[in-house]
Amino acid sequence: MALETQEQPDAAPKGGAQRGGSGIPGGRRKQRVSMADVAKLAGVSSQTVSRVANGHPGVIGSTREHVLAAMRELGYRPNSAARALRYGQFNTIGVILFSLASTGNSRTVEAIATHAAAEGYATTLIPIDVPTQDNVLGAFTRMGELAVDAVIVIMEIHLLDAGTVALPPGVHVVVVDSDAGDRYSVVDTDQADGARRAVHHLLGLGHRTVWHVTGPQSSYAGQRRTEAWRAALEEAGRPVPPPLHGDWSADSGYAAGLALADEPDCTAVFASNDQMALGLLRAFHERGRSVPGQISVVGFDDIPDSAHFVPPLTTVHQDFAEVGRRCVQRVLRQIREGQASEPGTDLVPAHLVTRSSTAPPPQDAPPGRTVPGPWPRG
Secondary structure, eight states, rough: OOOOOBBBOHHHHTOOOTTTTTTTTTGGOOOOOOOOHHHHHTTSSSHHHHHHHHOOSSHHHHHOOOHHHHHHHTTTTOOOHHHHHHTTOOOOEEEEHHHSSSHHHHHHHHHHHHHHHHHHOOOEEEEEEEEHHHHHHHHHHHHHHOSSSSEEEEEEEEEHHTOOOOTTTTTTTEEEEETTTTTTTEEEEOOOHHHHHHHHHHHHHOOSEEEEEEETTHHHHHHHHHHHHHHHHHHHOOOOOOOOOOOHHHHHHHHHHHHHOOTTTOEEEEEEEEEHHHHHHHHHHTTTTOOOTTTTEEEEEGGGGGGSSSSSOOOEOHHHHHHHHHHHHHHHHHHTOOOOOEEEEEEEEEEOOOOOOOOOOTSSSOOOOOSSSSOOOO
């Protein structure tokens, strides 16, 4: 059996004087501590030491403690790199993404790291500043150098959908936030259903139509929410107001709110995320348009602070923890079964959280036609 070793720092032998700054007579450096050294001190076989070092079951508790005590006394640490090369597994999952600035990306990365750690895997993160084919392939090359077992790609920008970027074949990979389930294994929130729930809620309260503040045009999630907003209004036979374009920031929501405050027919707004909804609330407050007395507002994400907005925000809840968990489970299945990425999309349900920012329209507003129901509840 090959022995895994880890070179240890210099240490003076017990009872000996330090010489040459090395702590070893004659200035010789201390030899590396091996499993055989641990086995000799513990009075067990090297195979038993290996099983303890690798966390394998089948070693009785007292023997395991005896071996661990010998490891501590000798300063031995298992060589994880040698073990990884032997078994062809590094217990590391790589994450490639274009931005950590958005709520969805940062919380998804947090969930991936948490669930990976629970499975005994470390996480390596590589951000890409400009989303091009060369940069994506370069990130995969770097992941190979860092010896990861699989890669999760958070594609906030829908390059995969347009065919601009292709992932290397034969790699264990899961993609988040992309309409590429025909080619890759994809995990995502059900963006369209979440947006429909927001629109149906507002129409069900009696609003004639729903205005919309979009996410960035380059965002797949934002695009899906906008498409679902438009489709829900058309299916209900309602007018579709021109959307106002935002960039996920509260500043862009504030700018949209100043414009919408001057629209006398605007009684309901669906913002594509909670930060832009926060900007809307401020703009409406400054312009004297009460929420929800004159204008109702719905956001998307259900960030922790949304329950503390003034008024508390009605919003669509995304389960980022579940998205992260499913990503990790999918790549681990690929690793354990030795398979490449299987095409298919796994949608995590979204649901509406109703708070105080929505209400029926004011009595002097243009009447809205009653919307058939009941709408599905989250």
